[in-house]
Amino acid sequence: MLYRESGQFKTSYDxxxxxxxxxxxxxxxxxxxxxxxxxxxxxxxxxxxxAVLIPFLVYSLAALGLNILTGYCGQLSLGTGGFLAxxxxxxxxxxxxxxxxxxxxxxxxxxxxxxxxGLLFGLPSLRIKGFYLAVATLAAQxxxxxxxxxxxxxxxxxxxxxxxxxxxxxxxxxxxTQKADPVVRYLFTLSIVVVFALxxxxxxxxxxxxxxxxxxxxxxxxxxxxxxxxxxxLTAFTVSSFYIGVAGxxxxxxxxxxxxxxxxxGINESFLVLFMIIVGxxxxxxxxxxxAGFIVLMPIGLKNLLVDWFGMSAVFAKHLEITTFGVLIIxxxxxEPHGLARxxxxxxxxxxxxPFPH
Amino acid sequence: MNMMTQTxxxxxxxxxxxxxxxxxxxxxxFGGVTAIRNASFDIRHxxxxxxxxxxGAGKTSxxxxxxxxxxxxxxxxxxxxxxxxxxxxxxxxTQGIARTFQNVALFKGMTTLDNIxxxxxLKMKRxxxxxxxxxxxARQEELENRKFVETIIDFLEIxxxxxxxxxxxxxxxxxxxxxxRALAMEPELLLLDEPMAxxxxxxKEDMSRFIIDINEEFGTTIAxxxxxxxxxxxxxxxxxxxxxxxLIADGTPDEVQKNQDVxxxxxxxxxx
Ligand SMILES: Nc1ncnc2c1ncn2[C@@H]1O[C@H](COP(=O)(O)OP(=O)(O)OP(=O)(O)O)[C@@H](O)[C@H]1O
Ligand SMILES: [Mg+2]
Numbered sequence: 001m002l003y004r005e006s007g008q009f010k011t012s013y014d015x016x017x018x019x020x021x022x023x024x025x026x027x028x029x030x031x032x033x034x035x036x037x038x039x040x041x042x043x044x045x046x047x048x049x050x051a052v053l054i055p056f057l058v059y060s061l062a063a064l065g066l067n068i069l070t071g072y073c074g075q076l077s078l079g080t081g082g083f084l085a086x087x088x089x090x091x092x093x094x095x096x097x098x099x100x101x102x103x104x105x106x107x108x109x110x111x112x113x114x115x116x117x118g119l120l121f122g123l124p125s126l127r128i129k130g131f132y133l134a135v136a137t138l139a140a141q142x143x144x145x146x147x148x149x150x151x152x153x154x155x156x157x158x159x160x161x162x163x164x165x166x167x168x169x170x171x172x173x174x175x176x177t178q179k180a181d182p183v184v185r186y187l188f189t190l191s192i193v194v195v196f197a198l199x200x201x202x203x204x205x206x207x208x209x210x211x212x213x214x215x216x217x218x219x220x221x222x223x224x225x226x227x228x229x230x231x232x233x234l235t236a237f238t239v240s241s242f243y244i245g246v247a248g249x250x251x252x253x254x255x256x257x258x259x260x261x262x263x264x265x266g267i268n269e270s271f272l273v274l275f276m277i278i279v280g281x282x283x284x285x286x287x288x289x290x291x292a293g294f295i296v297l298m299p300i301g302l303k304n305l306l307v308d309w310f311g312m313s314a315v316f317a318k319h320l321e322i323t324t325f326g327v328l329i330i331x332x333x334x335x336e337p338h339g340l341a342r343x344x345x346x347x348x349x350x351x352x353x354x355p356f357p358h
Numbered sequence: 359m360n361m362m363t364q365t366x367x368x369x370x371x372x373x374x375x376x377x378x379x380x381x382x383x384x385x386x387x388f389g390g391v392t393a394i395r396n397a398s399f400d401i402r403h404x405x406x407x408x409x410x411x412x413x414g415a416g417k418t419s420x421x422x423x424x425x426x427x428x429x430x431x432x433x434x435x436x437x438x439x440x441x442x443x444x445x446x447x448x449x450x451x452t453q454g455i456a457r458t459f460q461n462v463a464l465f466k467g468m469t470t471l472d473n474i475x476x477x478x479x480l481k482m483k484r485x486x487x488x489x490x491x492x493x494x495x496a497r498q499e500e501l502e503n504r505k506f507v508e509t510i511i512d513f514l515e516i517x518x519x520x521x522x523x524x525x526x527x528x529x530x531x532x533x534x535x536x537x538x539r540a541l542a543m544e545p546e547l548l549l550l551d552e553p554m555a556x557x558x559x560x561x562k563e564d565m566s567r568f569i570i571d572i573n574e575e576f577g578t579t580i581a582x583x584x585x586x587x588x589x590x591x592x593x594x595x596x597x598x599x600x601x602x603x604x605l606i607a608d609g610t611p612d613e614v615q616k617n618q619d620v621x622x623x624x625x626x627x628x629x630x
Binding site for chain 1: 425427446447448450451452456457459463464465466467468472475476477479480482484486489490491492496499500501504505508539540543
């Protein structure tokens with residue numbers, strides 16, 4: 001009975017409302033954070049930063065954003081790539097227009113810009129629902145990618161059509177370009193993601209989370225208790241886009257260092273992030289991380305296993321990876337729509353009772 | 359003498375006030391189907407008002423009109439002195455009208471606690487930035503409302519299912535949670551659509567007790583749709599009877615029970 005709730009009596013609603021009311025959960029999260037902040041920097045190198053940790057973190061952030069809109073508020077969006085692009089391109093415009101601006105402000109500005117664009121594209125949700133809304137967000141995806149490709153102002157008339165990052169600092173530390181220390185880039189991204197995850201947890205466990213989920217589960221009943229569905233959908237679009245915008249800015253500035261609208265932020269990205277929240281768990285903060293981790297790490301793990309150990313050809317391994325992907329998505333959609341987070345929950349419930357079956 | 363403004367005392371010592379809600383000449387049609395035809399009645403402060411009638415009589419439609427979910431083609435509704443044709447559901451909520459549904463309309467993915475907490479939506483005002491930080495006022499607000507909701511959870515005797523996702527609860531308990539969510543709104547007028555449908559005798563007794571207590575302790579006006587005549591006779595002060603969209607009787611339970619039109623309607627006498 002390592003993991004248990006019994007015996008931990010809450011003496012106040014305050015304690016009961018805490019983010020992690022169960023002691024073991026609290027210790028676990030502290031251990032993970034301590035490991036991420038204190039231990040990881042000692043063994044990190046360029047490979048780990050660029051291929052594993054930073055992509056995991058930025059995709060977790062994007063998944064958090066999409067989960068707020070789709071998992072919590074129930075509005076399916078296929079426009080994630082487009083909103084990531086708004087984040088990336090607006091961070092580029094901000095860092096080139098105001099070279100002195102701290103990266104934290106650049107990211108904040110990119111987030112706000114994307115939030116406004118998200119708000120705009122959320123307006124159709126007043127009239128259309130479900131499948132048709134998804135199609136509208138798909139249109140947003142194509143429109144935004146086209147816009148960043150067609151209007152040279154967005155990429156400062158660069159002949160290659162790409163945007164390239166410049167060396168920029170956050171609180172005096174260089175965080176962009178390959179000249180930046182991978183430890184610093186990693187810690188910078190990690191700090192941002194931790195702050196955003198905490199804010200997301202606070203939102204979804206409080207008033208807004210309940211109103212979003214009410215819209216998702218039964219919008220008619222929600223309206224009759226005084227919730228305005230349209231307003232709540234718009235806040236979900238806005239907050240979600242803010243998260244995705246910051247993620248898009250990080251993809252461009254801290255992770256890749258360069259971007260090109262359709263290449264970096266294409267429709268594939270929309271589906272990738274959607275798969276992350278399906279696999280990880282719709283309507284779960286933890287699930288956003290699990291899903292991002294799974295989908296970022298699985299190809300790397302499979303490649304190591306199949307190519308390096310079993311000596312398969314890289315092309316064959318790639319095909320196998322795509323197939324595995326498809327099978328897993330279908331598995332989760334049919335068998336466990338609440339994803340890995342739910343499986344984790346079930347394990348915890350078993351542990352709670354173990355070793356006694358009742 | 360004006361019945362409208364008069365206050366009266368019931369046999370069991372409750373005070374029934376003047377008119378709180380007035381429905382005048384309401385007609386509601388869906389294409390060719392007339393759900394309600396020219397119905398008028400009133401609900402007085404603090405009373406338990408039953409709405410009865412055979413299946414398809416228009417009872418649920420009437421509640422939907424009252425809380426703004428359906429928009430009648432004719433007639434007006436006066437609530438707390440304000441007269442209108444129809445209203446938006448969230449306005450009705452702001453005005454103090456709460457309801458439960460015939461087929462439980464809970465938020466399935468949420469726990470009992472969150473479902474009832476969501477009934478506090480209109481009482482909570484802190485903006486999203488406070489929510490993100492969850493400090494100071496936002497936390498304070500959350501805790502105050504949690505405290506209120508806990509009194510409802512105790513009142514309805516459901517502390518043990520506080521953390522259970524409502525989708526997993528048996529039907530009887532779901533109905534109770536739904537009542538809790540409506541109560542969390544601190545309504546002035548509570549509309550209950552067949553709160554005891556599908557319940558066993560014991561559950562029905564519990565529910566009856568809750569309805570009486572809500573009415574007595576909080577002074578909440580209740581409009582109740584119910585098929586079980588025993589329950590209607592026990593609980594209600596006055597009864598409206600609908601049949602095929604027509605209001606065929608309005609009076610005390612005794613009067614209504616003796617009314618020949620009502621007897622015919624329930625016996626299924628042919629309509630002409
Ligand atoms: N949204 C709607 N669209 C079309 N017809 C409707 C709608 N709502 C109700 N009706 C019709 O209006 C009539 C009255 O229905 P209503 O649900 O109000 O009856 P009821 O008295 O609540 O019946 P029950 O006891 O079965 O719940 C029925 O003929 C029904 O088919
Ligand atoms: Mg009905």
